[in-house]
Amino acid sequence: MKAVPTNDTIVAIATPPGSGAIAVIRLSGPAALVVADRAFKGRTSLAGVPGSTVHHGFIVNGAGERVDEVLATVFRAPHSYTGEDLVEVGCHGGRDVSSRVLFALVEAGGRNAGPGEFTRRAFLNGKMDLSQAEAVMGLIAAESRAAGRVSLAQLEGRLGRRVSELRRSLLDLCALLELELDFVEEGLTLLARPEIELRLKATAGEIECMSATYSSGRLLRDGAGVVLLGRPNAGKSSLFNALLREARAIVTPHPGTTRDLLEESLVLRGIPIRLHDTAGLRDSQEPAEMEGVRRGISAATGADILIVVIDPEDVPELNEITRLRGRITPGQKVIWAINKQDKCKTGAGPIFTGAQEGEQIVPISALTGAGLHDLEEALISSVSTGEIPIESITITSERHFKALKNSLRRLDSALEAHQVGLSNEFISVDVKEAADLLAEITGEITSDEVLNSIFERFCIGK
Ligand SMILES: Nc1nc2c(ncn2[C@@H]2O[C@H](COP(=O)(O)OP(=O)(O)OP(=O)(O)O)[C@@H](O)[C@H]2O)c(=O)[nH]1
Numbered sequence: 001m002k003a004v005p006t007n008d009t010i011v012a013i014a015t016p017p018g019s020g021a022i023a024v025i026r027l028s029g030p031a032a033l034v035v036a037d038r039a040f041k042g043r044t045s046l047a048g049v050p051g052s053t054v055h056h057g058f059i060v061n062g063a064g065e066r067v068d069e070v071l072a073t074v075f076r077a078p079h080s081y082t083g084e085d086l087v088e089v090g091c092h093g094g095r096d097v098s099s100r101v102l103f104a105l106v107e108a109g110g111r112n113a114g115p116g117e118f119t120r121r122a123f124l125n126g127k128m129d130l131s132q133a134e135a136v137m138g139l140i141a142a143e144s145r146a147a148g149r150v151s152l153a154q155l156e157g158r159l160g161r162r163v164s165e166l167r168r169s170l171l172d173l174c175a176l177l178e179l180e181l182d183f184v185e186e187g188l189t190l191l192a193r194p195e196i197e198l199r200l201k202a203t204a205g206e207i208e209c210m211s212a213t214y215s216s217g218r219l220l221r222d223g224a225g226v227v228l229l230g231r232p233n234a235g236k237s238s239l240f241n242a243l244l245r246e247a248r249a250i251v252t253p254h255p256g257t258t259r260d261l262l263e264e265s266l267v268l269r270g271i272p273i274r275l276h277d278t279a280g281l282r283d284s285q286e287p288a289e290m291e292g293v294r295r296g297i298s299a300a301t302g303a304d305i306l307i308v309v310i311d312p313e314d315v316p317e318l319n320e321i322t323r324l325r326g327r328i329t330p331g332q333k334v335i336w337a338i339n340k341q342d343k344c345k346t347g348a349g350p351i352f353t354g355a356q357e358g359e360q361i362v363p364i365s366a367l368t369g370a371g372l373h374d375l376e377e378a379l380i381s382s383v384s385t386g387e388i389p390i391e392s393i394t395i396t397s398e399r400h401f402k403a404l405k406n407s408l409r410r411l412d413s414a415l416e417a418h419q420v421g422l423s424n425e426f427i428s429v430d431v432k433e434a435a436d437l438l439a440e441i442t443g444e445i446t447s448d449e450v451l452n453s454i455f456e457r458f459c460i461g462k
């Protein structure tokens with residue numbers, strides 16, 4: 001992949017596409033003020049003004065025509081988002097006018113910025129560590145309050161700081177281990193053997209705890225995949241509609257109504273959920289229904305949470321429950337929704353005994369809405385172990401998770417080397433590797449390839 005130049009002046013519209021009251025066009029680079037001055041006509045030239053000041057003027061294109069009346073905010077290096085000289089031109093927000101202002105600034109010498117290039121420069125100029133740069137993207141993409149909170153905590157640098165501290169303590173340990181090697185002849189020890197073990201275990205323990213947050217962090221970022229599964233007519237589509245509070249899926253009294261896999265998103269108490277309705281499970285010779293059942297089963301296999309919908313009058317036999325149970329993937333959270341409670345006389349409904357330990361049973365009526373609140377509670381408790389405390393660190397990125405896991409593997413092998421009595425050299429190699437893997441999270445050690453893959457997912461102007 002070609003290298004991205006980092007010293008020219010980049011320009012892009014920073015506000016979302018479409019029309020609005022105003023649009024902001026960002027210009028950043030060592031020559032940002034010079035470039036802006038070629039297009040900006042105000043009372044004074046921007047090159048002469050102090051940072052963090054706003055100036056009224058006009059943007060003029062290469063042909064000398066006025067394009068728009070604007071406000072230009074000047075930020076001087078290093079006190080700007082990118083750490084470079086930066087100008088934000090606030091113009092009128094029409095699609096046409098903002099693109100003409102952008103074009104005038106390109107004519108003046110700006111280069112159209114690539115995706116994430118402003119944030120990439122902010123990282124390269126030390127304004128933020130890599131985990132914070134990724135948090136910018138997470139915050140922009142966050143579709144729920146909980147996901148936004150986690151990204152915001154990461155943006156504040158909490159993850160980066162903690163990871164840096166852990167890395168530092170590993171490097172300190174490494175230095176001691178290596179230093180001790182120099183004195184091995186004299187029989188001098190700088191670290192008692194139990195002390196080495198203690199330090200390795202403490203760091204490994206913390207990395208383990210951090211990486212364990214990924215299972216809920218991932219759900220916050222992507223949304224939990226929830227699949228409604230059950231026999232035809234159990235009331236899956238009715239429940240799907242009830243949870244969405246919208247008549248999204250077709251409901252009829254005929255078994256085999258739903259064929260396609262339906263997917264909709266909803267946010268439950270700040271947690272994003274991707275809800276799927278499926279075709280009822282039964283043996284069929286009808287090609288469309290067979291395909292529907294196949295798709296439903298495949299969605300169920302990849303789901304985070306399964307809601308198995310039961311019509312208590314239809315599935316009393318044990319072998320049906322066993323068949324449904326066969327669709328559960330180990331590790332999946334399972335909620336049994338015992339539907340159609342409105343039809344059961346109080347206290348007379350058949351008692352459901354098909355659940356296993358750790359699985360929840362919730363009696364509901366998709367028709368009347370009874371028990372729906374309990375079902376939502378069951379869903380929330382399956383996704384997370386309660387509200388994520390604001391001061392805690394939650395891992396939401398697969399990249400961070402993998403780095404932590406790899407680092408942990410190295411620490412485990414260092415610990416093993418230590419326990420079998422290998423010399424410090426062997427231990428310190430692993431400890432150093434473990435520290436380097438942590439540095440990938442903050443970007444203290446990184447490659448162009450990693451940077452490209454992170455920033456190309458950003459949108460232009462960020
Ligand atoms: N009395 C009562 N009827 C319900 C309830 N939930 C669903 N039904 C009825 O059961 C029938 C089937 O409901 P659906 O929601 O289409 O069931 P489904 O599981 O999606 O069925 P398929 O798409 O064929 O697999 C409809 O007539 C619904 O009105 C309920 O809680 N109480």
Ligand SMILES: [Mg+2]
Pocket residue numbers: 236237238249250251257258277278279280
């Ligand atoms: Mg249905």
